[in-house]
Amino acid sequence: LEGNVSGRLGASSSAHARLAAEMNALDPARRKFLGDETPTPVQRGAGEQPALLDKPPMHPAPVYPRRLMAKTRVSYEYSEAEDKSIRLGLFLIVCGIVSLFILCFCWLSPTLQSMQSKPANCTVISVRRLEERFECVFTCGADCKGTSLYPCLQIFVNNSESNSIALLHYDEQQLVLNPKCSYVPKCERDNQKMREDVIRLQHYWSEEGSNQTFTCFFNPQRRPDDVLWQRSHDASVLLHCVLWPMVSLLVGTLIVLLTVCARSLAVRAEAIQKRKFS
Structure with missing residues (x-):
């Protein structure tokens, strides 16, 4: 019985030795596929170029101005208060134009005729x-x-x-x-x-x-x-016909311009802050 056991152990050890020799003879790709992670040096000839895997690591790509602009891009959307102020300015502009036409049609012509006397x-x-x-x-x-x-x-x-x-x-x-x-x-x-x-x-x-x-x-x-x-009309009527519509136009235009300029300055300041911290 002891002789049979020792014979079988010898046969299995010789089989393991043959398998190890075959694994060493395999190329690195097959050994990696079969589970052996041990790398082996690759032999190259005199005129061969180095393999792709042997290239040195590449440096990170530089950040171009377009990418920097994309990082520092800010929103030009108006807030609710700014939107209301712009609407108010446009409303005053429209009211000034309409009132100027109405007053000129109803009062300016009779006043000019009266001033001709x-x-x-x-x-x-x-x-x-x-x-x-x-x-x-x-x-x-x-x-x-x-x-x-x-x-x-x-x-x-x-x-x-x-x-x-x-x-x-x-x-x-x-x-x-x-x-x-x-x-x-x-x-x-x-x-x-x-x-x-x-x-x-x-x-x-x-x-x-x-x-x-x-x-x-x-x-x-x-x-x-x-x-x-x-006279029914004098120079004061002519003054009021032109003055108040022009005041409405001027105030509305100033409101719109100041709101747009304030928003533009705020956007530029926000872009500068993002450039500093990017």
């Missing part, structure tokens, strides 16, 4: 009240309207500039409303009240204003036979 010296020549009555429309509520009658008062004056007789009117509005009469009373339901108003004005110009010289205004190109006691 020249001042002159007028003297009252005669005052008379016509028997003819003119209609006017009064309002007494949201859906209540009616008509009344008022007498026509005419005041003739001597225009020193044209040296001619002209009909005096209170202002441009009454001239357009009724070119035949010098005064148009406020339209009311009571005709008698309007008649008393006209008679009171007639007595004033007949007694106190007779032969009295005062400053009047006339436009020789448009209405040479009519003069105005006062």
